Amino acid sequence: MHRTARTASVAVAIAATFGISACGGSGGAEVAADEKQTLTVWAMGTEGEKLGEVAAAYKKVNPNVTVKVTPVGWDVAHQKLVSAAAAGNLPDVTQMGSTFMGEFAELGVLEPVDTKEFAKGDFFPAAWESNVVDGEVYGVPWYVDTRVLYYRTDLAQQAGITKAPTNWAELSALASAYQDKAETKWGISLQPYNLDAWQNWLPFFYSAGGELIKDGKPALDGEAAVKSLTEYASYFDKGLAKKSVQPGYDVIKDFGNGSVPMFMSGPWQTTNIAENQPQLKGKWAAAPMPAGTSSTSFAGGSSLVISKDSKHKAAAREFIKHLTDAKGQADWYQRTTDLPANQAAWNEGKLASDPNLKVFRSQMESAKAIPALAKWAEIGSKIDEAIESVTQGKASPEQAAKKMQSATAGLVE
Incomplete structure (x- = not known):
């Protein structure tokens, strides 16, 4: 993709x-x-x-x-x-x-x-x-x-947690425990802005019960959008995730050195970890997306x-x-x-x-x-803009959701 x-x-x-x-x-x-x-x-x-x-x-x-x-x-x-x-x-x-x-x-x-x-x-x-x-x-x-959760099991054990988070509350608790008890610099890596930030946010939206398109129109200003944007932004508000990252940022290096003990990504990262961070063998695992109302990725x-x-x-x-x-x-x-x-x-x-x-x-x-839409590139960029507005504290989740809806309304035919 x-x-x-x-x-x-x-x-x-x-x-x-x-x-x-x-x-x-x-x-x-x-x-x-x-x-x-x-x-x-x-x-x-x-x-x-x-x-x-x-x-x-x-x-x-x-x-x-x-x-x-x-x-x-x-x-x-x-x-x-x-x-x-x-x-x-x-x-x-x-x-x-x-x-x-x-x-x-x-x-x-x-x-x-x-x-x-x-x-x-x-x-x-x-x-x-x-x-x-x-x-x-x-x-x-x-x-x-599809996107799943990657996490450092060894550092989780240092933080007193022995199982993967299964819901949003447990995910947030693990991110905090990494910082507070395992003394990691960050709790999780989530993309705050830039091209395709929607790929990190969309599992939150889908897990909150969201649908990108409903009855032939965008459905980006409802309860699921607000809940997922609120949850997503909370990691930046609490200092658990970086508010600023460079384009092309390689999370695997920081996953290897322990400064970022958790992130969400696709299957290619299993090979990247094995080849580029061999010292992590037996010290990490993949887990399903923690659930809002469901555990749903894209x-x-x-x-x-x-x-x-x-x-x-x-x-x-x-x-x-x-x-x-x-x-x-x-x-x-x-x-x-x-x-x-x-x-x-x-x-x-x-x-x-x-x-x-x-x-x-x-x-x-x-x-x-992801719905097969002719103007998906434009729709994705509008979602990226809304995500940036909440992670950078420029808009509330409610305001960002309304902005997403209005900005994409003319792009779905």
């Missing part, structure tokens, strides 16, 4: 300039799945680096299909996708970040998923729902992430989409099946440690036995999707 500063409105403007419409499609004969052909695929970040290995193995079993993978950096992914869509040059298959989905579905450049070939029940519900736009499914979930990750203009849709569907069935997902986890979107892939090996990974599975089972 990734975002750039370039907004959906820019994409729509470009699309209008180049004449992209919702009908899409270039016509012409499509190539059968088993005919000799080259399938073009764009993948981002680490996935782009690793997918070439899978493509080579795939060709050995499917000699007529050459899968040409182009790695794309996440920092330029949005711009490249917008430009390719505008020019009618999207690859046959593209990795699509969850916050991009609504935008590109609205542009009419994606082929709807054949739900007879890909079953909703195979995937985590929130991962599937993140690909649904106006009742149509446009992507097949590839890998997932679902992130990426899906795989097919270009509406592709002449290789049959081969594209077969390749996506290979990547998203239980066997392919288990293999992909071994290559990348990306968490499988296919639930059956979790039933064997480390995914079934590692206690920290089990936390992510249980959290995904109750996670909520």
